[in-house]
Amino acid sequence: MNVFTEVLSPTFLLRDALYTSVVIGLACPVIGVFLVLRRMVFMGVALPQLSSTGVALALSLHALGHIHVEHGGLDEHSLAFVGALTFSILAVTALAFFEQRHVAWNEARVGAAYVLSAAASLLLLAKCPTAERGWLNLFKGEIIAISNSDLKLTVGTLAAVVFVLWIFRKEIILVSYDRELALTLRKRVFGWNLLLYLLIGLAISVAVIAVGPLVTFGFLLLPPMAVRPFAGTMRQFVVAASVLGGVVSVAGFVLAYQWDLPVGPTDVALLGIVCGVGHGVQWLRSRALSSR
Amino acid sequence: MTDTPTDSPWARLTEASVGYDGKAVLAGLTLALRRGEFTAVVGENGSGKTTLLKTLAGILPVVAGRVELTGTGGTLPVIGYVPQRDSLDAVWPLSAYEVALMGTYGRLAIGRTFTDAERRLTRECLAQTGAADLERKPFSVLSGGQKQRVLIARALATVPEVLLLDEPTAGIDPEATRAVMELLSRLHHERPLTILMVNHDLPLARRHATEVLRVADGQVRFESVGDLEGRR
Numbered sequence: 001m002n003v004f005t006e007v008l009s010p011t012f013l014l015r016d017a018l019y020t021s022v023v024i025g026l027a028c029p030v031i032g033v034f035l036v037l038r039r040m041v042f043m044g045v046a047l048p049q050l051s052s053t054g055v056a057l058a059l060s061l062h063a064l065g066h067i068h069v070e071h072g073g074l075d076e077h078s079l080a081f082v083g084a085l086t087f088s089i090l091a092v093t094a095l096a097f098f099e100q101r102h103v104a105w106n107e108a109r110v111g112a113a114y115v116l117s118a119a120a121s122l123l124l125l126a127k128c129p130t131a132e133r134g135w136l137n138l139f140k141g142e143i144i145a146i147s148n149s150d151l152k153l154t155v156g157t158l159a160a161v162v163f164v165l166w167i168f169r170k171e172i173i174l175v176s177y178d179r180e181l182a183l184t185l186r187k188r189v190f191g192w193n194l195l196l197y198l199l200i201g202l203a204i205s206v207a208v209i210a211v212g213p214l215v216t217f218g219f220l221l222l223p224p225m226a227v228r229p230f231a232g233t234m235r236q237f238v239v240a241a242s243v244l245g246g247v248v249s250v251a252g253f254v255l256a257y258q259w260d261l262p263v264g265p266t267d268v269a270l271l272g273i274v275c276g277v278g279h280g281v282q283w284l285r286s287r288a289l290s291s292r
Numbered sequence: 293m294t295d296t297p298t299d300s301p302w303a304r305l306t307e308a309s310v311g312y313d314g315k316a317v318l319a320g321l322t323l324a325l326r327r328g329e330f331t332a333v334v335g336e337n338g339s340g341k342t343t344l345l346k347t348l349a350g351i352l353p354v355v356a357g358r359v360e361l362t363g364t365g366g367t368l369p370v371i372g373y374v375p376q377r378d379s380l381d382a383v384w385p386l387s388a389y390e391v392a393l394m395g396t397y398g399r400l401a402i403g404r405t406f407t408d409a410e411r412r413l414t415r416e417c418l419a420q421t422g423a424a425d426l427e428r429k430p431f432s433v434l435s436g437g438q439k440q441r442v443l444i445a446r447a448l449a450t451v452p453e454v455l456l457l458d459e460p461t462a463g464i465d466p467e468a469t470r471a472v473m474e475l476l477s478r479l480h481h482e483r484p485l486t487i488l489m490v491n492h493d494l495p496l497a498r499r500h501a502t503e504v505l506r507v508a509d510g511q512v513r514f515e516s517v518g519d520l521e522g523r524r
Contacts, residue, residue: 037384167403174397177384183351184373185398185450231385232430 003258007250017146018253020154020210021263024219025249027158029241030165031203032220034196036228038176042107043095044220046114047204048213050091051084053117053124055209058083060124077150077209084205087117092197100190150210157206161199172196173234211264218268219245226275229282248274300362302327302369302454302486303348308357310340310347316355317343321512323505327364327453330480330487332497335507341490342376342458344507348488349373349456363453370398372452376459377439382432388442389427392418395449410449417445421475437468444475455479457489461496469493473500 006012035044058079091113098109125132165172175182175192182189207216223241231237252267259266301324309316317340325331325348333341346352347359349371363369372395380391395417396410418424423441426434431442440460447455460476461469477500479485491497497504504515 037381039381039383170397170400170405171402174394177386178375178380178394180346180349180351180375180379181373181394181446182397184349184371184456186350186368187397228383228385233385233387233390237385 004254007254007257014257016148016151017263018250020146020151021249021253021267022246023151023155023158024207024211024215025245025247025267026242027162027203027245028207028216028219029223029245030162030238031200032224033238033241034172034176034200035220036224041221042110042114043200045217046110046117047088047091047201048208048216048220049114049121050087050117051205051208052213053121054083054085054087054205055080056083056121056124057087060128063128077147081153081205081209084208085202088201088205089198092201093194096190096194096197099193146210154206154210158203161203164195164199168192168195169234215264215267218264218271219249222268222271222275223248226271226278229278244274245271300327301325302362304358304360304362306358306360308347308359309355310343310352310359311355312343312352314355318507318510318512319356321357323512323514325486325488325505326503327486328484330477330500330502331489331505332501332503333488333490333505333507334492334494334497337492339507340510341492341507344512345456345458345488345490369453370450372447372450372455374440374443374447374455374457374460376462377436377443378463380431384432386431387427388423388429388431388434388438389414389418391431392423392427392442392446392449395446398450413451414445414449417448418442420448420479421445422471435468436464437471440464440468440472441475444472444479448479452485454486454488457487459490459492461491461493469496476500 007014007018012018032044035041062079095110171187171192172195174185175187175189176196179189182192204216204220207219223245224237227237227240227244231240248270249267252270253263255261255270256263256266303325305321305323308321309319310321311317321344333344335341343352347354348361350361351373361368393406393411393414396406396414400406400410415424415427418427418441421441421444423438423445426438426442431439434442444455444457444460447457455476457476460472464472473496476487476489480487480502489497489501506513506515
């Protein structure tokens with residue numbers, strides 16, 4: 001209990017890391033809901049990886065002297081953000097284009113993009129130890145290294161993404177659930193899909209910069225998976241996934257602090273346990289119903 | 293705005309080719325679909341019935357030729373579309389009411405939420421299709437016949453001039469099939485509503501439709517309802 005009160009104290013040394021973790025815990029599941037419902041989970045794995053390749057490229061170019069960071073201009077972190085965002089936006093635009101054209105093998109393309117970008121990241125960083133250290137910290141989910149500027153960037157961007165999703169939820173749900181109905185109602189399906197993908201890309205870029213691809217993907221996927229069997233409406237689904245993400249981010253932080261573990265993997269492991277318990281309860285419930 | 297005569301066609305196809313990805317499934321179609329009819333589109337599986345329906349609904353672009361749609365006000369007609377119910381993913385946690393409410397989205401401005409009038413209309417449509425008691429239930433757990441009622445309510449919530457249905461009785465039991473077809477006949481007579489329904493059940497088409505459009509061997513032609521009797 002002492003650790004819990006210490007972590008939640010406003011004077012807690014790592015409070016920026018905690019707040020960032022909570023914001024990501026609350027916001028990523030809201031975006032993840034659309035990845036799960038649109039059956040684009042693999043995209044949820046590939047996009048953080050592509051973002052981190054963008055980071056690797058930006059850091060390598062910087063370390064090799066191809067990009068000069070001037071005083072008062074972009075710092076290394078902003079450079080990483082630009083790299084992540086560029087790669088995410090290129091990827092989601094390509095996805096929207098392929099979807100519009102009904103290009104076959106879309107899933108295979110996403111898989112190929114994932115594996116190629118992972119290889120590209122490792123190759124880029126192989127000859128660049130300085131960049132490699134920064135990238136590896138990011139990849140491991142070293143949340144405690146988060147600065148106040150990271151916190152502000154994460155809060156501002158994710159709040160904007162969730163706000164836009166909320167404002168246009170009607171249109172985004174329509175084109176996601178029943179594209180054909182949307183077309184008969186003369187909605188701009190390509191435009192709404194592109195908006196959704198851009199929001200997903202933006203959120204993932206920011207989350208990857210703050211907590212790395214592992215934690216980002218964990219919070220995108222696992223909370224929606226854990227609560228889906230218990231949600232009867234979209235509102236229940238989104239709210240429950242977000243609340244679960246927020247609660248786990250605090251609990252994970254406390255546990256990691258107490259047992260001196262890395263925060264990111266602790267969060268993901270905790271989410272995995274919650275997910276397993278949720279599915280166990282669902283299994284027992286369906287067995288009880290079928291035996292009646 | 294000019295009023296369109298009520299006996300004028302709502303859809304006119306001139307040398308039209310319909311298909312997917314630029315490849316024609318049916319080519320050289322020239323026909324007019326009259327307002328106020330209950331048209332059954334019949335034909336074998338894979339003959340192009342659904343492709344024709346989706347082109348008329350604006351879901352597929354016309355591959356070649358012209359497809360002109362005219363509403364009563366001279367503008368594009370409002371279309372109520374009922375897809376094959378299995379095309380909707382059961383993973384979505386939507387109640388029957390939420391699904392039916394989607395029919396009103398076409399009238400709502402971007403980013404605006406529903407008014408009380410839209411909510412009331414949706415409930416009336418659910419009541420009209422006998423689905424009022426289903427509104428709180430998850431759509432994914434409903435039976436085939438119940439889903440069809442909710443999807444027809446959703447199409448009615450668009451306040452349509454034309455109702456387009458893709459195999460509304462496929463895979464549902466005879467009792468539910470009878471109920472759905474009686475509901476469609478009632479809507480056709482009472483509203484009155486122009487209906488175009490894809491169906492491969494010939495006796496059913498004969499019993500309820502006022503005209504039949506047969507799709508076979510890449511050709512489309514009207515048959516009188518009585519002609520179907522001889523084919524049974």
